[in-house]
Amino acid sequence: xxxxxxxxxxxxxxxxxxxxxxxxxxxxxxxxxxxxxxxxxxxxxxxxxxxxxxxxxxxxxxxxxxxxxxxxxxxxxxxxxxxxxxxxxxxxxxxxxxxxxxxxxxxxxxxxxxxxxxxxxxxxxxxxxxxxxxxxxxxxxxxxxxxxxxxxxxxxxxxxxxxxxxxxxxxxxxxxxxxxxxxxxxxxxxxxxxxxxxxxxxxxxxxxxxxxxxxxxxxxxxxxxxxxxxxxxxxxxxxxxxxxxxxxxxxxxxxxxxxxxxxxxxxxxxxxxxxxxxxxxxxxxxxxxxxxxxxxxxxxxxxxxxxxxxxxxxxxxxxxxxxxxxxxxxxxxxxx
Numbered sequence: 001x002x003x004x005x006x007x008x009x010x011x012x013x014x015x016x017x018x019x020x021x022x023x024x025x026x027x028x029x030x031x032x033x034x035x036x037x038x039x040x041x042x043x044x045x046x047x048x049x050x051x052x053x054x055x056x057x058x059x060x061x062x063x064x065x066x067x068x069x070x071x072x073x074x075x076x077x078x079x080x081x082x083x084x085x086x087x088x089x090x091x092x093x094x095x096x097x098x099x100x101x102x103x104x105x106x107x108x109x110x111x112x113x114x115x116x117x118x119x120x121x122x123x124x125x126x127x128x129x130x131x132x133x134x135x136x137x138x139x140x141x142x143x144x145x146x147x148x149x150x151x152x153x154x155x156x157x158x159x160x161x162x163x164x165x166x167x168x169x170x171x172x173x174x175x176x177x178x179x180x181x182x183x184x185x186x187x188x189x190x191x192x193x194x195x196x197x198x199x200x201x202x203x204x205x206x207x208x209x210x211x212x213x214x215x216x217x218x219x220x221x222x223x224x225x226x227x228x229x230x231x232x233x234x235x236x237x238x239x240x241x242x243x244x245x246x247x248x249x250x251x252x253x254x255x256x257x258x259x260x261x262x263x264x265x266x267x268x269x270x271x272x273x274x275x276x277x278x279x280x281x282x283x284x285x286x287x288x289x290x291x292x293x294x295x296x297x298x299x300x301x302x303x304x305x306x307x308x309x310x311x312x313x314x315x316x317x318x319x320x321x322x323x324x325x326x327x328x329x330x331x332x333x334x335x336x
């Protein structure tokens with residue numbers, strides 16, 4: 001699908017009650033997106049028209065039947081609309097199961113287009129997990145839904161903000177349950193997945209810092225046993241397999257070391273351990289991507305922000321960065 005060096009990027013609209021439509025319109029109006037790719041929004045014509053009106057952008061919303069038609073004019077927002085949204089169900093800033101269902105269906109359609117080779121990558125605006133759950137979805141996040149769709153055996157989330165890149169052993173698990181996932185085999189699997197994905201992205205021997213689970217790396221077992229029983233054995237096995245894994249490093253220093261250039265990526269043991277570090281480092285510019293899917297998928301690193309939806313004040317730098325990285329990865333140009 002790449003034409004004149006420009007890949008086709010499917011941008012899923014996210015929950016129509018949130019800020020997804022707004023940040024997409026602002027990104028497309030910035031003048032940054034069309035020179036590097038051919039964007040096609042998978043979502044609602046009506047919602048995108050509302051977002052254009054909200055932002056005052058000089059853009060025309062146009063419906064397309066196929067991605068091949070999209071992204072050829074910088075003055076348009078080309079939308080592939082599967083007409084699954086009743087506009088009467090949309091109340092901006094409020095949770096709606098109907099809107100949660102529509103948002104997940106747009107992600108599914110974009111994933112299908114990627115599997116068919118009709119788009120080169122996905123860049124996703126935020127869905128609302130509560131709305132998706134109320135709509136009956138068990139897989140309430142992008143990664144989980146796309147893993148189910150593709151049958152990918154092992155996936156992971158990576159957050160990126162400049163030099164800080166963090167892969168997560170677990171994401172959407174309670175902290176109590178997440179600790180049970182800190183096992184030798186799971187850690188080794190994520191280290192292998194990270195190593196292989198970075199090699200495919202142009203970093204052939206990534207230096208991986210492995211975060212400890214417990215404070216101070218357990219202080220020799222005084223503050224927990226996971227480092228000695230699970231994390232260190234996984235690192236030893238990874239080293240034997242030719243993976244440059246380092247640690248376990250106390251979590252209060254490993255992210256700083258990565259920012260300073262010691263590691264290409266950090267493996268965090270649970271959701272907030274990695275997310276807090278990235279968002280404190282560079283909240284507005286941070287994005288996510290998935291490892292293990294058969295296509296590139298990036299995303300903004302913020303939520304639906306119902307509290308500011310419809311006010312026209314949402315920052316859009318993360319959406320631009322998600323699209324930029326999706327373009328780079330789909331062209332094999334790495335993640336710098």
